[in-house]
Amino acid sequence: MEHFEAAFLPNAGEDLESADNIDVFVDLNDGTRWSATVFTLAQLATIMERWAATGEALGGSYFWCSDGLIVRDAGISNMTQVLVGLIETGEFTQILQRVDE
Template sequence: MFLPNADEDLELGDNIDVFVNLKDGSRWSATIIILAQVEILMKRWAASGEALGGRYFWCSDGLIVRDAGISNMTQVLAGLIETGEFTQILQRLDD
């Protein structure tokens, strides 16, 4: 998970938990992770034996994107909201 300090570059984030509050009052969550970070994790798990030796990656509200950074991830989220696809990808939080 990317928890930046005040002096960290937000465009380097590669694994971020997000909460989305929409105007209709609904709340949504996702774990956004870049494809390269998934590969790193799976290689690490292959060595440690986790996740059946790194043979799979799973998270309940996962969204894999190609590029790192808050601005890229925000653009992806905005696009999903515009198209309405976010309801199939993000996890709705109980009101």
């Protein structure tokens, strides 16, 4: 992209346009590096339902992660467009975790 380079870390053989839980590293043109774990709403529901059965996270009653970014739709192209929007609106640094400090 014009203002950044994103490196998504899919599982082996994962279909990139159906990815719904994936880590990403973002390098901005200013030399800073950022990270996030991107989840879809549907994937969060699946995780929380599983935790309700296993007892994790108070029986699936909450979800928390320090660099989590929740998107509506799956797929690397959709997630990239969200990143573009976050950079354009200036919200990027409030949401992703800086990792180069």
